Amino acid sequence: MTPLVRAAIILLYPRTELMPGADDCDLDAFLERFRREASPIVWIGIVAGALLFHLSPVFTVGVPLPAFALSPEKADLHADRIANSSIYLVRQSIFLVKFAAGMAWGAHPRVRERFAMAPLPPDPGTWRTS
Amino acid sequence: MSVATRPGRHIPFRGKDERELDAEVDFVVVGSGAGGATAAVTLARSGASVAIVEAGAWRDPEDYPHSAYGGMRDLMEDWSTQVARGRALWPVVQARTMGGTTVVNSAICVRTPDDIFAQWETEHGVRDLKQRVLAAEDRVEREITVEEVPPASRGRSNILAKRGGDLLGWSDSHYMRRYTSGCEGAGQCLQGCTKRRKQSMNLNYIPETRARGGLIVSSAPVDRVMSDGPRAVGVTGRFVHPTTRAEGTRFRIHARKAVVVAASVTHSPLLLLRSGVRSPALGKFFRSHPGTGVFGCYDDPIDMNVGATQGWASIAFRQDPGLKLETLAIPPELVASRFSGGGTLLMSRLAEFRHVAMWCLAVRAETVGTISPSLFGHRPVVHYDMVPADMERARKGVKLLAQQHFAAGAKEIIPGIVGMPFKLTKDEIGVLDDAPLDPRCYVAILSHLFGGCVMGNDPRTSVVDSRGRVHGWERLIVADASVIPTNLGVNPQHTIMGLAATFAADLVGG
Numbered sequence: 277m278t279p280l281v282r283a284a285i286i287l288l289y290p291r292t293e294l295m296p297g298a299d300d301c302d303l304d305a306f307l308e309r310f311r312r313e314a315s316p317i318v319w320i321g322i323v324a325g326a327l328l329f330h331l332s333p334v335f336t337v338g339v340p341l342p343a344f345a346l347s348p349e350k351a352d353l354h355a356d357r358i359a360n361s362s363i364y365l366v367r368q369s370i371f372l373v374k375f376a377a378g379m380a381w382g383a384h385p386r387v388r389e390r391f392a393m394a395p396l397p398p399d400p401g402t403w404r405t406s
Numbered sequence: 407m408s409v410a411t412r413p414g415r416h417i418p419f420r421g422k423d424e425r426e427l428d429a430e431v432d433f434v435v436v437g438s439g440a441g442g443a444t445a446a447v448t449l450a451r452s453g454a455s456v457a458i459v460e461a462g463a464w465r466d467p468e469d470y471p472h473s474a475y476g477g478m479r480d481l482m483e484d485w486s487t488q489v490a491r492g493r494a495l496w497p498v499v500q501a502r503t504m505g506g507t508t509v510v511n512s513a514i515c516v517r518t519p520d521d522i523f524a525q526w527e528t529e530h531g532v533r534d535l536k537q538r539v540l541a542a543e544d545r546v547e548r549e550i551t552v553e554e555v556p557p558a559s560r561g562r563s564n565i566l567a568k569r570g571g572d573l574l575g576w577s578d579s580h581y582m583r584r585y586t587s588g589c590e591g592a593g594q595c596l597q598g599c600t601k602r603r604k605q606s607m608n609l610n611y612i613p614e615t616r617a618r619g620g621l622i623v624s625s626a627p628v629d630r631v632m633s634d635g636p637r638a639v640g641v642t643g644r645f646v647h648p649t650t651r652a653e654g655t656r657f658r659i660h661a662r663k664a665v666v667v668a669a670s671v672t673h674s675p676l677l678l679l680r681s682g683v684r685s686p687a688l689g690k691f692f693r694s695h696p697g698t699g700v701f702g703c704y705d706d707p708i709d710m711n712v713g714a715t716q717g718w719a720s721i722a723f724r725q726d727p728g729l730k731l732e733t734l735a736i737p738p739e740l741v742a743s744r745f746s747g748g749g750t751l752l753m754s755r756l757a758e759f760r761h762v763a764m765w766c767l768a769v770r771a772e773t774v775g776t777i778s779p780s781l782f783g784h785r786p787v788v789h790y791d792m793v794p795a796d797m798e799r800a801r802k803g804v805k806l807l808a809q810q811h812f813a814a815g816a817k818e819i820i821p822g823i824v825g826m827p828f829k830l831t832k833d834e835i836g837v838l839d840d841a842p843l844d845p846r847c848y849v850a851i852l853s854h855l856f857g858g859c860v861m862g863n864d865p866r867t868s869v870v871d872s873r874g875r876v877h878g879w880e881r882l883i884v885a886d887a888s889v890i891p892t893n894l895g896v897n898p899q900h901t902i903m904g905l906a907a908t909f910a911a912d913l914v915g916g
Contacts, residue, residue, distance in 0.1 A: 287748070287749065288748040288749065288752065289742070289748075289752070289753065290749055290750055290753060291753075292750050292753045292754065292757075294753065294754065294757040295753045295756060295757050297753070310475075313479055313649070314479075314485060315484065315485060315487070315651075317487070318485055318487055351749075352749040352750050352751075353749070354749075355747075355748035355749035355752075356747045356748045356749045356751045356752065358748065359746065359747050359748035359749075359752070360746055360747055360748075360824075362824075364494070364846040367824070368495060370748070371743060374742065374743040374748065375743040377742070377743075378738075378739050378740065378741075378742030378743040379473070379474055379475040379478075379739050380475075381738075381739070381742050382474070382737060382738030382739030382740070382741065382742045383473040383474065383475060383737075383738070383739050387738060388738065390757075391709075391738060391759050391760050392707070392709065392760065393711065393738075396472040396473050397472050398472070399471035399472055399473055399475070399476030399479075399480070400468065400469050400470075400471070401471075401476070401479075401480065401649070402465070402468075402469045403418070403463035403464055403465045403469050403480075403624075403648055404416060404418060404463070404464040404465070404466065404469070404504075404624070405418050405419075406416065406418065
């Protein structure tokens with residue numbers, strides 16, 4: 277399921293002239309880490325959101341193809357429309373994917389550099405053991 | 407029973423293959439946030455032996471994460487995935503770490519307003535608290551230091567908010583007073599202050615409790631309060647690993663004098679329920695300050711993450727319509743999902759990140775919810791459905807923030823309401839008067855939680871009395887925000903600490 281999640285994230289956060297996209301932000305490593313560390317229910321929610329993203333273009337752009345098979349223009353239009361869906365649960369499902377992906381995108385040194393922010397040190401992941 | 411501990415000790419996670427923890431102290435305090443830590447240090451100063459039992463791990467500033475991802479993983483309960491059930495699914499924000507939510511909040515210090523004590527007395531029969539709680543709040547301020555946000559640490563977002571509020575003539579537009587000492591404006595409050603400037607409980611009252619001979623047990627969620635009839639005699643539970651969530655060995659901590667429950671608004675009611683407390687008010691009267699934000703877009707860079715995460719506030723609208731307004735800087739990780747849309751349009755919006763400032767409203771909501779156990783009993787389920795009057799307040803707050811942004815020089819605002827344009831100019835904000843009142847159209851969170859074990863003099867409508875004692879029980883005290891029977895309309899940490907110190911002092915005759 278990870279490739280589907282990855283494809284949805286790249287369409288939601290594409291590379292543009294102004295900004296690095298999710299694909300420029302070590303996305304594979306992030307997803308591997310996220311899948312390993314997050315609780316199963318969180319990961320299941322993100323997979324469900326990604327599936328919804330890929331299966332819904334017929335409702336947003338009228339094309340009966342999965343999102344990953346759309347033309348770049350249609351995929352971009354679909355990404356915006358599905359994220360702004362008038363159906364709350366659909367919107368929330370896509371929000372979950374955006375939220376997780378935003379963690380990778382927003383913390384990446386390339387994005388932070390674009391915003392004149394210093395790179396973040398690694399999270400220690402430590403605690404008192406004595 | 408063996409006493410397997412010695413004074414002044416921290417016991418972290420113990421695996422299943424390690425020996426069980428069995429200890430005895432005078433007082434066991436469940437939870438280490440504002441309520442638990444304050445109660446514990448008050449008890450320890452009286453010479454009593456005290457154990458603090460915390461569900462999360464003990465992380466020092468060197469251990470704090472730097473990213474929002476790390477913050478959710480290491481410091482927050484269930485990755486911040488708990489949401490209130492209602493028409494809208496709004497996150498319920500609570501930490502799970504030594505020091506509790508004081509580690510991840512903005513350390514905002516506001517004294518309990520006078521009208522709150524009057525309301526507690528008239529509506530709940532809670533008397534004789536005002537002088538002692540306010541005296542305790544005074545003491546806390548002196549002990550852990552409180553300062554106004556230093557000028558060099560304010561950052562442009564906070565300065566602009568002050569300017570906007572002043573220009574609009576708001577009666578209360580001020581830089582915040584916070585539990586900080588020499589704030590450097592690192593903008594990292596939400597992930598824990600690695601600069602050690604924020605005076606969270608893990609840096610003061612918990613180490614002091616330990617230094618006074620206390621036993622600190624971390625990664626140890628309590629299953630239930632042990633009892634001998636209607637008398638609390640200790641707590642028991644099982645360690646949980648901080649990262650893998652694997653179960654460890656059991657612990658039992660016996661209390662010679664009392665058990666103080668300060669496990670949070672969502673967990674304290676469930677812990678009492680699992681422990682056999684039967685009160686018709688248990689889990690009822692849950693309240694909060696639901697909040698949402700409005701972005702202002704400025705010509706010059708704002709760089710809202712430079713400076714105090716939260717540095718300006720106003721309670722000018724606390725009574726009418728019932729709002730608190732304040733700044734809140736969030737990092738790019740969170741703005742990425744906070745802005746609506748997807749694809750290249752979203753990226754063009756995010757490209758403006760340096761030029762936006764987010765200011766927030768917190769509704770002094772009249773909505774009342776409940777807290778109940780999940781199907782298998784250990785996870786709290788919050789039911790909360792905003793009433794229309796509260797949504798009206800939120801809508802008014804959005805417009806107030808929009809006006810404040812424009813007074814401060816914004817060229818556009820981003821209201822963040824589904825069904826409204828992504829941006830509005832100054833001439834367009836009249837449309838906010840007709841913004842939808844459906845909570846599903848807002849991206850919001852529930853912060854500042856209250857109730858679930860509310861205090862009062864009637865056991866039919868309250869769980870504890872005005873000294874925090876559980877009705878019908880002996881030696882069982884609740885000392886966190888769950889006892890607060892009303893909304894405060896201000897940040898609650900100071901009130902929680904004042905109440906906890908007062909309840910604990912009562913236990914030791916102080």
